[in-house]
Structure formats: C-alpha cells, structure tokens
Amino acid sequence: MSYISQYEYYENGGNAPEDANWGSYQYVSLKDIVVNYQLMYSGNHSLINNEERYKILFHAKRAIQELNYDAFKEVKVLQLTVSEELRFVLPSDYVNWVRISYYKDGVIRPMVENVQVNSAKAYLQANDARILFDQDGKALQPEYSPLDFTRITGQQPSIYLNSLSPYNGLLGYEYEGCWYFDFAVDARYGLNTETANANPTFRIDKKAGVINFDSTMADESCILEYISDGMENGDDTQVTVNKLFEDYVYAYISYQILNSKLGVQEYVVNRARKAKSALLRNAKIRLSNIHPGRLLMNLRGRDKWIK
C-alpha cells in the first residue's frame, strides 16, 4: 500500500468513516506481506521458488493467527446484555477469553469463573431411569437439564459469597454472647478464598459457543474481553500485522515452506527455524515496550508503605 496524505490519514479524504486510517501506520496489510514476500524472498535465485501464492498466503495467515493468540496482545472488547436464559453467545471471531466483567452502576467488576459446572445436557427418562427415544432412534431431550433449569429460574445455590449463597440473608447467630454472621469478615475462619467473591459467576461452554451465568446476571450488562485470530471474519482487506512483527512473518513463511519441501538440506531448514524464533523474540521484546518511563513508574511503587 502506498503512503497516504495527512488529510487521508486524519479525515479519510473526507469519506466516511472518518477514523478508517487512524493508527494504520503501525500495521502492514496482508496483501503487502504476500506481495513483498513474493518479490523479495521468492524467485529464481532465492531459497524459495516455484511456490504457489496460495501457499504463501496460507502460511502468512497462519503466522498472523499464531501472533494473535499471544504475542500481539490485541484484546477485543464486546459489551452485551445477558439474556433471560443467562447466556452470552460468544462473538463470531472469538478464540479465547481474557476477562469477563459485570458492568453495573458505572463500575466494571471482574467476575470469577465458576469452578463448578453450571450447564448440562439431559435426556428424558422413564420412571425406571431408562432413556426415551424418538422413532428415529434419537434420545429425547428436555429444553433444559435440571441443572440449567434451576440456574435459570434462580434456584441454584452458589458456593460463592454472592446473593445466591445458601447462607445469604440468614440471620447471624449468637454464641457465648457474640454474634456471628456468614459475611462478617472477622468471624469467617477457614474462608475458601477461591470462592470468596461477591460478584456473579460464569462458566464458558466452548462447544456450545456460550457463556453461562448465574441467575443474578439476567438482563445485566456484561463486558467480554477476548482475543481473536486476526482473520477479521474472512475479510482479507482488514487483516493486518503490527510492523514490529513483519520480519517474523516473512521468516515464518520461509521456514514453513522450507520445512515441508522435499530435498531441502537440514541446515537450511535449521537456519530458517532459528531466524524465525529469534525474530519472534525480538518482536515480543519490542512490543512489550520496556522503556525508562514505564520502568520508573514501576520502581516508584517500591516507596509505597504497606500497612
């Protein structure tokens, strides 16, 4: 892609959306990656020759996917209201989650993942517990399993210290002149810190493609921070790579092609592998932005008094 003018950058040349090019200089497009690679790393006098473009494209996309999983640290954020069925359907480009928060009264409260299972599939059963089948031999299923039903209807107690805790709202009790309450901090000896959280809980059902919440989340706002694979729902024009990783992507493509090609000497493959690994390390260090300003901020934390 050619360089753009300041006017195109700031105002998209007067077109909508105005922000189309903001920050674009940090990135190199997939097309540029493939074209540059074909031009500079592939040809009659290069290590790579007679390779189809689709192979280069495939490896370029695989490199970008791998980078998106961890190295890029590009977290997408989606805020949606949780349905009555206490489900939040995962975004179409979801690969993994980073953090799920509950948004209430202008405050973002990070939620904890429920260690217990909160959703299940069930089959209809006869009195003698035998599974019932339809005429095609498929097991009959209820709309909700008992576990789901109790959760959706708000009858599922929680082991967490939120409003679904079986002890929540109960009166305290007096023992030898002292009153004890289940939420009283000083009285909770042997507290399970893993479940000591007052916020709603969730659990992700990856196969079903949903996040299941406890019943306190019905109609509440949820913020999902997640990572994608950078493929932008198949729109190649939107696929980009941070420039810090550009050389790594070229090295990755070379390595993958050489590694799968017949008759390439092992030392050549090894050279490509080492180049790829070294460039990834370099790019990660660059992206981590360890610079004096940030270090200074961290070091200032030393002076804080811990009471």
Add this chain to the structure above:
Amino acid sequence: MINDIRNTVLAVLNKNNYGYISPQDFNLYAQQAQMDLFEDYFYAYNYQVNKENQRTSGTGYADIKKGYVEVIDFFSVTSPLTQIGANLDKFSLPSLATTGSDYYLINKIFIGSTELERIEQSKILLLNSSPLTAPSTMFPAYTTEGSVATIYPVPVALPTVNCQYIRYPKPPKWTYVDLGTSNEPVFDQTQPDYQDFELFPDDATDLTMKILQYAGVSIREASVVQYAGAEEATEINSEK
C-alpha cells in the same frame, strides 16, 4: 531477413545440384524452424537461470538471460479477455478470434492491479474449501478448461479481466510475383500476406540450418541434414 535466409538455403542446396525447394515448401520449413527456435528460447532461458544459480554466469554484457527475456517479451501481448455469455466468472482465453493471436503461454491474468493465481483443476475444490486459502477479491484465482478461464470468487459486477500472454510468432511467408525472365519466382515483400521472420537477426544462422535440415530430409540428401545438424549443434554450444 526472410529473403536472405531463403537465398542462403537455396545457395547451399544448389551448390552441388542437390536440389531446389519451392516457395511453398520453404514457407512450411521456415514456420517449423521458427517455432523450433522460439520454443528453444524458453529452455535456453531456464538453462541460464540454472547457470546463474550455480554462479557460472555474469552480469552486464555477460548477462545472457537478459537477451532471452527481451526476445520472449517481444512476443508479449496484454489484452482484455472476452466475457462468455452472461457469466460473470467465465472468459475466453486469448485466440485469433478474441484477442487477435493465439497464446503460447499465459503469463498472468489480472483485474486492475490484482493478479489472479492460476490454480490446477485438481486443487481448486480444496482451495475453495479452506477459509485460509479460499480465493478472495484481494487474492483471486482462476482455472482453465479448454479455451475458457473461470475466475474465483465469482465477481458481483462484470470486471475488466486482462491477460498478459506470450503469443505464437506469426508464420513467415516469403511472397513473390510472377516468374521473371530467369524462370525464378521474384521476391516481393509488398504482397499483403508477406510476413518476415519475427525472431531477431542473430537467429538467422540457426533458422538457415534448421530449414536446411528439413529441406535435406525433403530431397533425401543425408549430407545436407548432417551438415546442417552439425552446424546447429556448434552454434548452440557456442552460445552456452
């Protein structure tokens, strides 16, 4: 160039009264010889590439490959392809009827500045099946079947599909007027069907030797075939 070559051929053939070839025969042999040499250019180009990879070739005036590229590029044509029927994805490959010349080799097909990648028939279904490799408007592809090119993905509107290809050299034709006083056909390049060789002048020797070989076979004169063959081999070796 064609008249010079014909005169040389006739001179060699007639030296010991070996024989004579008619203009019609000469034209046939000339076309065959030109095609032979034309095809050799691609193999010679590849040979030079290999030599470069072995680091046994030079640059500047010693860059032999550059010369081959120039000759091949002389036959390069860029022309829009014709849509077939109302199909948005099917186009006629270059031919005399559509682009004015048959193609020897399609170098690239492109829409705007985006090149389409040629995909083998055995791969296209696989390619379309994978989300990472499926052709897109940014990375389109095409397959060929007979004289039809099918482009992927199917465009939403009719695109201008261009093709850059290497055409066949035009068949050479030595044209003449009525027999002159010496009872010989007299060369006349003003005839509408006149066509000189399209290869470069440095191929004149090779063309002559090739035609001589065909003519030698035609008049059943083994020594002509032998001589021309040996000359051609010497020429080829000297160019390596």
